Amino acid sequence: MTLQRRAFLQRASLLAALGLSEAGFGLLSQRYQQALAQPMRRKLALLIGINQYPESVCDYTLRNPASKGSALNGCLTDVELQYELLLSRFAFASADIRVLTNQAATREAIETAFLEHLVEQAAPGDLVLFHFSGLGSQVQIDGATWQNSLVPIDGLLPTAERPVVQDFMQETLALLLHRLPTSQVITIIDAGYSRLGRSTEGNLRIRSRPNAPVGAIAAVELAFQASLRRPVSSFSKQPQPLPGLLxxxxxxxxxxxxxxxxxxxxxxxxxxxxxxxxxxxxLLVSFTQAAALVQRSTGAKQQPVASGELPALGLAIPAAAGVIQHIEPDGRLDLWLAGLPAAVLENQTSSLFAAELTTEPEPVLIQIRSRDGLAVKARSLSPVVLRPGQPLREVLRILPRDIRLTVALDPDLERIERVDATSAFAAIPRITAVAMGEQATDLLFGKPKFPLLAGQNSQPASQPDSAPGLTVQKTVQKTVQDTPQAPPLSKGGYGLFYADYSTIPSTLNPTAEAVKTAVARLKPQLKTRLATKLLQITQNSSASLKVKAKLNLVSPETKSVLEQGTRLAMPSALKEPRSAPILPAGGQVQYALENSGDRPVYFLLIGLNANGNPVLLYPANPIIAAGAATAVPAVNGAKTGGGWLLQTATGLAETHVIFSTAPFTQTSQLLAELPQFELDQVLALPNPLAVVEAVLQDLHQASAEFAAKLPVEIPADSYALDVNAWASFSFVYQVVLKQVVLESPVG
Structure with missing residues (x-):
């Protein structure tokens, strides 16, 4: 998988095919040259992923059908995601990326690899990246001291005969990081420490032990810590901030x-x-956007955090949807498309991509044939010889018109309830009911469970959420209270839930009801969620449009919250790490939109408020001229009174800002038929699915002329979207009752 080095784009025809103007090419070229102009330095990475924890390590049974014989399922994928990103996007040499997975990821192997591969090889100014995906844990040392740990494959639980904690302690990681001779460090931990008393949360797998082991740290671990601590005498007295970015x-x-x-x-x-x-x-803008995507699945239950100083990564290639991984003898291509949004990847059928070449006057078009997870089979539409490692850019996004919503049935429902639910959902067009864990799903159907976060209150009261130095936390607690594995079901009615089993607003019935009655009652909400899924497939920041959007709070205070833009109108780099946006209920927001391109664009805003209800803003003047900007809704308008009012209810809200090179003709005609429709107003949508389908059809029409010139046949039951004909940004934020610091830095 060695990355092939190549010259940068040279031909104007290729630029045009990829949607790059000469100005855009100059911007990308400048960034590329800046990366190459940096002093030569090495980039080292250690990637660790563990799925196959034995029961004697993970602290729960693997005989449960939901576990499928493995404690976790996604950690090796995490490693592969990071490996391909570092190799193909950030110019890491394959020999400088060390990978430890499953049985190879023992505590000793992790510590040895860190020393030999990172500490001993790195030099001042080198970039070092450490990534861990697996189980985390809290451990109670000698009945008094609480510490966090990362669980290696051989991190056996303490027993009466051997009351020893054999984990990779967080303090050890901090000591190792301080031994690095460079401050250019990125540490990524995709593991948790909260003891929730269970291994799953709805349709999600929890990456932490359910309970805290009690014992003494292994003598060999203490000796290793001592050997690391001696050269850093200040460590035993005063915790030090970690180098780089955490x-x-x-x-x-x-x-x-x-x-x-x-x-x-x-x-x-x-x-x-x-x-x-x-x-x-x-990087920090990407982190903030990633944190918002995580909260789309978990709400406030999981909020990624960042601390420290940002190192310079240096780029290998311009932004891409993925790369060519392998070429079969018969010419078939194996692609890796991890740069596509998840909803887009899931619904790929026969989309077109372009390979960047410097030896050809035109780009080489590649068409998808099939997909298995993140790996895609494709064929080239040209006899030109391609090579592994070549980046791919989206050209034409071809998506089916009959995208479905998949609902998982709670396994705690009685068999007759699941049978009735399956039958009732089957009667609703484009809705499919499946057993939980059977396949990827969009939401859950069942009864509410309580307490929703059983066991969370068992955390030591004096323990902070996180610390920039990964410091040891101490508190006294004599016993560890195990929490129930399965909270009881409510005796009330049914509802819809997110993947983590948090309630989707306005879907619960507090009184008992028949399953078929509940499904019929939930039909409008199901259509809303299908419309939301369709909106997610419009996400597109790689367009050649030079547009960006900024979410601003205008009341009770004025503050910039989040900014997004296309590759030719990039948002400003953040100066410090930020968490995902948090906005006060009852506040008001405004979206500042800018078109710095050479042609006018049309726009609209659509999404869900914190109540889970669909809303839309269609402007009286839906055009932004070339080089112009606007802000909606008007802050001092007679009707709006001060911007987009946030509901007093708490919850997750999401707004999609969609730009297009052509007017939203069908959408505006459909909206005009609504009796309550007013321009420049935040409108509650009674028909969100029909409106979103009209938006997609408008984007399809805007792409028709370009699609007709391509050497492929577009299926009649598909949308064919020219990625340079529109741009779409998703703004996800939490609405809370009390006002808090927006996007507050962590650490």
Whole structure:
């Protein structure tokens, strides 16, 4: 999988095919040259992923059918995601990436690899990356001291005969990081420490032990710590900030989980982060966007955090959807498309991509044939010889028109309830009910469980959420209270739930009801969720449009919250790590939109408010002229009174800002038929699915002229979207009752 070095893009025809203007080419070329102009330095990485923990290590039974014989399913995928990203996007040499997985990832092997591969090989100015995906744990040392640990494959639980904790202690990791001779360090931890008393949360797998082991740290581990500590005399007295940047999948007290997608499982955080990093956004902007994607699945239960100083990564290639991994003797191509949004990847059928070449006057078009998880089979539409490692850019996104919503049935429901639910869902067009864990799903159906976060209150009261130095936390607690594995079901009615079994707003019935009655009652919400899924497949920041959008709070205070843009209008780099946006209920926001390109664009805003209800803003003037900007809704408008009012309910909200080179003709006609429709107003949508389908059809029409020129046949039952005809950004944020610091830095 060695990355082939190549010259940068040279031919104007290729630039045009990829949607790059001369100005855009100059911007990318400048960034590329800056990366190459940096002093030559080495890039070293140690990637660790563990799925196959034995029961004597993970602290729960693997005979449960839901476990499928493995404690976790997504950690090896995490390693593969990172490996391909570092190799193909950030110019790491394959020989400089060390990988330890499953049985190879013992505590001793991890510590030895860190010393030999990172500490001993790194030099001042070198870039070092350490990634761990697996189980984390809290451990209680000698009945008094609490410490966090990462669980190696041989991290056996303490027993009466051998009351020893054999984990890779967090303090050991901190000591190792301080031994590095460089400050250019990135540490990524996709594991949790919260003891929740169970191994799953809804349809998610929890990446932490359910309970805290009690015992003494292994003597060999203490000796290893002592050997590391001697050259750093200050460590025993005063914790030091870690070098570089620390990215954690969640705080110490929170859920950290992995999820199942179509054909693969992965850590929510690692998948979101690596997908964002295939794009052009700066690292900390990518982190903030990844944190928002994680919260789309978990709400406030998992909030990725960052601390420390940002090192310079240096780029290997411009932003891409993925790379060519392998070429079969018969010419078939194996592609890796981890740069596509998850919803887009899941629904790939026959989309077109372009391979970047310097030896040909035109780009080489590649068409998808089949997909298995993140790996895609494709064929080239040209006889030109291709090579592994060549980056791929989206050209034409071909998506089916009959995308379905998949609902998982809670296994705690009685058999007759599941049978009735399956029958009732089958009667609703484009809705499919499946058993939980059977395949990737969009939401869950069942009864509410309580307490929703059983065991979370068993955390030591004096323990902070996280610390920039991965310091030891101390508190006294005589016993560890195990929490129930299965909270009881409510005796009320049914509802819809997110993947982590948190309630989707406005779907619960507090009184008892028949299953078929519940499904009929939930039909409008199901259509709303299908519309939301369709909106997610419009996400596109790789367009040649030079547009960006900024979410601003305008009341009760004025503050910039989040900015997104295409590759030719990149958002400003953040100066410090930030968590995902948190906005006060009752506040008001405004979206500042900018078109710095050479042609006008049309726009609209659509999404869900914190109540889970669909909303839309269609402007009276839906055009932004070339080089112009606008802000919606008006802050001092007579009707709006001060911007987009956030509901007083708490919850997750998401707004999609969609730009297009052509007017939203069908969408505007459909909206005009609504009796309550007003321009420049945040409108509650009674027909979100029809509106979103009209938006997709408008984008399809905007792409028709370009699609007709391509040497492929577009299936009649598909949308064919020219990626340079539109751009779409998703703004995800939490609405809370009390006002808190927006996007507050962690650490």
């Amino acid at each position: 990215l954690q999948a969640g705080t110490d007290r929170q859920l950290v989980a992995e999820a199942q997608w179509s054909g693969f499982s992965a850590g929510l955080f690692t998948y979101a982060l690596t997908q964002q990093l295939w794009g052009d956004a700066p």
